[in-house]
Amino acid sequence: MTRASEAPAREVSAPAPASLLDGDVPATSRGRRTRERLLDAAAVVFERDGYLDAKIVDITVTAGVSSGTFYTYFPSKEAIFTAVITDVVDRLFAAAVVPADVRRGPAAERIEYATRAYLRAYSEHAGLMAILEQAATFNPRLREMRRGIRHSFRNRTEKGLRHLQEQGRADPALSPRCTAEALTSMVSNFCYASLVLEADSYQEDEAVQTLTTLWTRGIGLSA
Amino acid sequence: MTRASEAPAREVSAPAPASLLDGDVPATSRGRRTRERLLDAAAVVFERDGYLDAKIVDITVTAGVSSGTFYTYFPSKEAIFTAVITDVVDRLFAAAVVPADVRRGPAAERIEYATRAYLRAYSEHAGLMAILEQAATFNPRLREMRRGIRHSFRNRTEKGLRHLQEQGRADPALSPRCTAEALTSMVSNFCYASLVLEADSYQEDEAVQTLTTLWTRGIGLSA
Amino acid sequence: MTRASEAPAREVSAPAPASLLDGDVPATSRGRRTRERLLDAAAVVFERDGYLDAKIVDITVTAGVSSGTFYTYFPSKEAIFTAVITDVVDRLFAAAVVPADVRRGPAAERIEYATRAYLRAYSEHAGLMAILEQAATFNPRLREMRRGIRHSFRNRTEKGLRHLQEQGRADPALSPRCTAEALTSMVSNFCYASLVLEADSYQEDEAVQTLTTLWTRGIGLSA
Amino acid sequence: MTRASEAPAREVSAPAPASLLDGDVPATSRGRRTRERLLDAAAVVFERDGYLDAKIVDITVTAGVSSGTFYTYFPSKEAIFTAVITDVVDRLFAAAVVPADVRRGPAAERIEYATRAYLRAYSEHAGLMAILEQAATFNPRLREMRRGIRHSFRNRTEKGLRHLQEQGRADPALSPRCTAEALTSMVSNFCYASLVLEADSYQEDEAVQTLTTLWTRGIGLSA
DNA sequence: CATGAATGAGACTTCATTCAT
């Protein structure tokens, strides 16, 4: 019997939940396995059906558990989606890290490295990135998440650009922030357009070279 | 504006449309007015609530008609949304047309003109563009529409770039298609990021200059 | 697709609802008939199954309409229950009105009249009164309603007692408020106990005489 | 308090209870302690959340045991509620016992004593009494329990009244049963109304005096 | 005895669309 409206206060004032509802790690290994199975199943279902059309039952059936079990581990569709996406984003960030030796090398190579890494990581997870893009359009919390990701990349670019400008190796007339925004847009939306909207339209090398050229020449990079 | 008494003959003699279900223009002026009211109401409601949360009743109530009346003019929610968006896109395209004198002028100015025009038009309709972005993520037909829009812009850019390359005024090493894709991404996603995701983050001039600089320098434009 | 949590604001800020959700009278006679049918069905179902076990479908099936139709007329189970109970309570109040000629007669007869009227009305609607009693134990709004009903009766008793005390015809040592509370308790809970908890345990005359005697003698009524 | 080491022999030699499922006392002292903890926790949770909203997990968490453990001691939610309420009712009955000296004194004082005792006991346990009232409205067994309690009090009153009538000290015209019903209603529902529905509306003395006066005068008690 | 994960039935509600008037 559902009487949510009659005692809503507890949702807010409730002390620590009795269980794993907030995504804590389960106590037993059996629990951990079940949680993993649910996450894997969710990735499959979200990618296949999109955020809106993904049903909890589809996830539980795919994971081979009863539908009630879902709620032992995640309080909602949004929660498991966030967990799935967080995984992916972590890998995206990890992939985007430029190794020390490259970082110490020429700026152009650094930019090319980062661009290629982003393209590859995006391409590997294009399915779920598309779904994040979708979900972000109507879910405020997921939109916030998506903005956070974008900001990370933009800030890194902005910082790098300021550095080059200080060294006199990039056009000092460019607004670092606005330029970083534009370049982030270029790369991320190029990925979205060519990997999500269309199916794999460009060769990796062609794309990397084009983007790198536009980027380095655009900021007036001098060797 | 056409008053009911102006052209009654036509209302009678016009060949009865097979059906209004596809959004044809209604035969009577009263009908035309109702259709307009619905379109206006839909623009308001879609922009306010998003595609998913927009309810047909909200549209009809806003338009001041009964909910049944809706289906006299549009066969579905998707249909009226398409009609609304088509209007907006038409204006976006119209705004993006570069006047003859500018077209005959220097390439840099042409690019700046087009960029500024796009930015302004986007900013004017940012609300609905955001909703189109949303709807395109889950509705195949609307996704197709969105791709069509993108292709138009990209193709124009590609054509322009080929032209410059042929004249020896842009880097011939760049793939015209891939470059056009990247530049289209840069401008369109810059708009999306700064006008939809964030609230108006940049001055128009700063944005136009930054984008134009990146663009022209990126393609290696020579005077 | 349910996404209640993602746009909860509208529940509060929404302007006038597009329809009859707040229980307004339907515009057409067909609508009025349907609303009546739902109310009648609800009375039957609530009485038969109790508030908790009453299902919306049972009501709609009993009324011979689809389940969606329910929500054209009532926003929730609570709403239709309130409507049903309001009807019953109105009749209870109406029955409790003491006609002018009796009111001008001897106090003892007045009290007996009111007691008998209450008993009869309660007995007639015992089923639904029991359900109100139930619902009031866990639904704040319905509890408020129940208290309102009780207050009405208690206040009437209090007023009458003050009057008698002023006339020197009732014990002036009694607190009118507290006494009215006790007497209201006696009569109302006698009805609850003998008509709801047990099945019809007393003859009407026996009950009326006992209650009237306790009441009149209790307050020290002098002719 | 029994420590585990104190009586191990008995723990072993005691005839194994067929089952603990019906709330029998556990064989080990550790078990007894767990059972107590569950009962205490249940009292807290039931009083705080009501019967319907009380969750077994909340009880076990409050008691500091796992949810499975619950079923080692009680077969169901209803069972532990019954156990909790039985405790309370026992104390209510205990409090309602009129000591010998008072019993031998004047009838008016006896009635006053019993009334005051009831009021105090009820007030002390008002929270759980309210929940019993709630649970009784939808659970047949708990309703039976509630009726049993009521009958005890009513029967005692009835017996007392018969006694007074036989002694010629109370109105012989009153039906003892029906009168007892009415007086029980008056006192018990006065408590419910003033202690549960409203918050502590009357001073104890005022309430006791009012109720006692109505009671004694109502039955025509002569010294 | 204790643990905590697993179960699964089932009611509510929404809203695009249809249809009788």
Place this chain on the structure above:
DNA sequence: CATGAATGAAGTCTCATTCAT
């Protein structure tokens, strides 16, 4: 053409109870 009432499929989430360890 307009009205507004009627439709009905379908997915989420709860929680008492069971069971494997």
